[in-house]
Amino acid sequence: xxxKAISExxxxxxxxxxxxxxxxxxxxxxxNHLMFCASFAFLVDxxxxxxxxxxxxxxxxxxxxxxxGKINFESATWLLNGNDFNASMxxxxxxxxxxxxxxxxxxxxxxxxxxxxxx
Amino acid sequence: MSxxxxxxxxxxKYQYLTRDMAWEPTYQDKKDIxxxxxxxxxxxxxxSKWEDPFRLTxxxxxxxxxxxxxxxxxxxxxxxxxxxxxxxSDARYVNALKLFLSGVSPLExxxxxxxxxVGRQFSGAGARVACQMQAIDELRHSQTQxxxxxxxxxxxxxxxxxxxxxxRVWFLSVPKSFFDDARSAGPFEFLTAISFSFxxxxxxxxxxxxxxxxxxxxxxxxxxxxxxxxxxxxRHMTLGLEVIKFIxxxxxxxxxxxxxxxxxxxxxGFRLLSLVGMMMDYMLPNKxxxxxxxxxxxxxxxxxxxxxxxxxxxxxxxxxxxxxxxxKNHISHQxxxxxxxxxxxTNFHTWMPDESEMKWLAEKYPDSFDKYYRPRFEYWDRKxxxxxxxxxxxxxxxxxxxxxxxxxxxxxxxxxLSLRQVEYNEERYHFCSDGCADIFNDEPEKYIQAWLPVHxxxxxxxxxxxxxxxxxxxxxxxxxxxxLDYDGSPDQKRWQEIKNNGSK
Ligand SMILES: [Fe+2]
Ligand SMILES: [Fe+2]
Ligand SMILES: [Zn+2]
Numbered sequence: 001x002x003x004k005a006i007s008e009x010x011x012x013x014x015x016x017x018x019x020x021x022x023x024x025x026x027x028x029x030x031x032n033h034l035m036f037c038a039s040f041a042f043l044v045d046x047x048x049x050x051x052x053x054x055x056x057x058x059x060x061x062x063x064x065x066x067x068x069g070k071i072n073f074e075s076a077t078w079l080l081n082g083n084d085f086n087a088s089m090x091x092x093x094x095x096x097x098x099x100x101x102x103x104x105x106x107x108x109x110x111x112x113x114x115x116x117x118x119x
Numbered sequence: 120m121s122x123x124x125x126x127x128x129x130x131x132k133y134q135y136l137t138r139d140m141a142w143e144p145t146y147q148d149k150k151d152i153x154x155x156x157x158x159x160x161x162x163x164x165x166x167s168k169w170e171d172p173f174r175l176t177x178x179x180x181x182x183x184x185x186x187x188x189x190x191x192x193x194x195x196x197x198x199x200x201x202x203x204x205x206x207x208s209d210a211r212y213v214n215a216l217k218l219f220l221s222g223v224s225p226l227e228x229x230x231x232x233x234x235x236x237v238g239r240q241f242s243g244a245g246a247r248v249a250c251q252m253q254a255i256d257e258l259r260h261s262q263t264q265x266x267x268x269x270x271x272x273x274x275x276x277x278x279x280x281x282x283x284x285x286x287r288v289w290f291l292s293v294p295k296s297f298f299d300d301a302r303s304a305g306p307f308e309f310l311t312a313i314s315f316s317f318x319x320x321x322x323x324x325x326x327x328x329x330x331x332x333x334x335x336x337x338x339x340x341x342x343x344x345x346x347x348x349x350x351x352x353x354r355h356m357t358l359g360l361e362v363i364k365f366i367x368x369x370x371x372x373x374x375x376x377x378x379x380x381x382x383x384x385x386x387x388g389f390r391l392l393s394l395v396g397m398m399m400d401y402m403l404p405n406k407x408x409x410x411x412x413x414x415x416x417x418x419x420x421x422x423x424x425x426x427x428x429x430x431x432x433x434x435x436x437x438x439x440x441x442x443x444x445x446x447k448n449h450i451s452h453q454x455x456x457x458x459x460x461x462x463x464x465t466n467f468h469t470w471m472p473d474e475s476e477m478k479w480l481a482e483k484y485p486d487s488f489d490k491y492y493r494p495r496f497e498y499w500d501r502k503x504x505x506x507x508x509x510x511x512x513x514x515x516x517x518x519x520x521x522x523x524x525x526x527x528x529x530x531x532x533x534x535x536l537s538l539r540q541v542e543y544n545e546e547r548y549h550f551c552s553d554g555c556a557d558i559f560n561d562e563p564e565k566y567i568q569a570w571l572p573v574h575x576x577x578x579x580x581x582x583x584x585x586x587x588x589x590x591x592x593x594x595x596x597x598x599x600x601x602x603l604d605y606d607g608s609p610d611q612k613r614w615q616e617i618k619n620n621g622s623k
Pocket of ligand 3: 519520521522550551555
């Protein structure tokens with residue numbers, strides 16, 4: 001539905017990709033690790049490889065969690081915007097079809113947070 | 120006729136000083152004078168049916184308010200002269216005031232602006248006068264709150280620039296966007312949002328916790344403000360109910376429109392109140408009641424009775440009320456965990472509850488605290504004692520509507536984040552809940568413009584490329600002095616000095 005207004009109502013979206021100077025937004029939710037209160041928001045270069053995103057963006061963000069050093073990326077499973085997703089490590093985010101404001105969900109089956117409390 | 124006989128009775132006085140101040144226009148079209156009255160689809164057949172339950176006229180209004188002001192400022196003066204801040208329970212309490220002053224007082228000001236605006240838009244004189252008085256009340260609340268708390272600014276950090284912070288700080292965009300949403304709506308939606316959903320349905324969950332919190336923690340200045348505002352709030356609440364009944368009685372076509380607004384503003388209000396929940400459960404050294412108890416008393420019981428009463432108009436309880444009821448056991452813990460880890464970017468201190476507080480929390484939240492929240496709190500506590508106090512240095516994902524980080528969990532699975540996504544005009548939008556996604560889907564054009572603090576920082580619009588730059592340059596928060604952990608803060612040091620001097 002459109003906005004009911006006293007005259008014609010149009011609006012520009014505030015966060016289109018062109019406003020991020022060549023970068024884009026990407027969110028990551030690490031399941032069962034609610035020590036991090038919410039999914040993360042990252043500013044990333046769409047041309048960086050998935051693997052380098054993991055090493056340079058994701059891992060530093062979770063470094064304070066005792067599970068962070070134990071992640072086995074071979075057994076981890078991913079969702080991209082809610083759908084099953086097989087990441088190609090050496091391909092770029094763009095080539096992996098991770099577009100602006102995409103949400104990645106990672107499940108690390110062996111790791112379930114502090115004392116397996118999902119935190 | 121003697122002077123005594125010329126005195127008007129209340130009813131006549133009200134008639135002369137409100138309704139009779141209006142007139143039927145003769146050379147202008149009424150639609151041109153009140154151009155915003157129709158576009159929302161609300162139909163008013165007869166404005167004369169509007170009942171102002173207080174029949175308050177401007178002359179008596181000024182008189183009452185002036186008397187209250189006189190008493191109030193006498194107490195503020197005495198509070199300052201006697202160094203009243205030394206009598207509070209503990210300096211941690213002042214952090215609740217920092218939250219109030221930057222999160223709530225600016226809303227009083229926004230309410231003033233909102234009522235001043237809609238008070239111009241109704242063709243019914245009774246409604247115009249009621250809105251005008253409420254506008255002045257809200258302006259007074261904003262001012263007197265600042266005066267009540269200004270004394271603390273002389274002795275504690277973080278209270279120096281609340282209006283500036285309200286416009287910029289990441290979590291203060293939550294209350295700010297709430298009122299911006301209401302004020303940019305039409306006049307009838309504004310009344311449903313603020314007079315009914317906020318002032319009538321939810322105000323006891325905002326106002327009472329802060330004012331009883333002040334009473335329980337020895338803050339006489341804020342308590343006195345609370346008493347002085349109480350009669351105003353009683354008037355606002357009564358008006359809130361009258362407003363909704365009046366609109367519903369005017370035309371049956373109004374019912375579905377009002378229902379939609381009730382659904383929306385209940386949900387927005389519930390989300391906003393997460394901040395109050397954490398204040399009650401974590402920030403008050405002397406606790407009043409738990410958030411869950413407050414929700415049960417003031418929403419489940421009172422709200423239940425209210426919606427029963429409104430059933431005869433065809434109104435049902437708000438959508439997602441069940442989700443909100445179940446969340447009462449979680450949101451305060453989730454919110455405090457959030458502020459604890461993002462305390463480099465807050466305008467107040469955070470801390471871990473001590474053992475006796477953890478015990479209190481476990482008693483008040485037998486089904487949730489030990490199972491879901493204690494593990495992370497104990498871990499953080501241990502880390503802090505080892506000198507590695509936990510801070511999250513990565514910005515969180517925000518909800519496009521309520522603007523709260525995506526911290527809330529699924530209704531039936533408290534270990535799973537509740538995340539929703541909608542595509543609109545080839546752009547992705549993210550939400551914390553079905554409630555927020557519904558609000559977006561109803562008026563996407565309104566919310567695609569949301570000024571989301573995290574995205575603004577990443578766009579480079581907030582005077583810095585990292586948290587510490589943004590916090591110092593853009594928020595005007597002194598990093599390390601106004602925020603971080605309470606333990607080791609200058610506030611804590613000053614408080615210990617006060618206590619030591621007192622016992623000498
Ligand atoms: Fe107020
Ligand atoms: Fe009010
Ligand atoms: Zn939301």
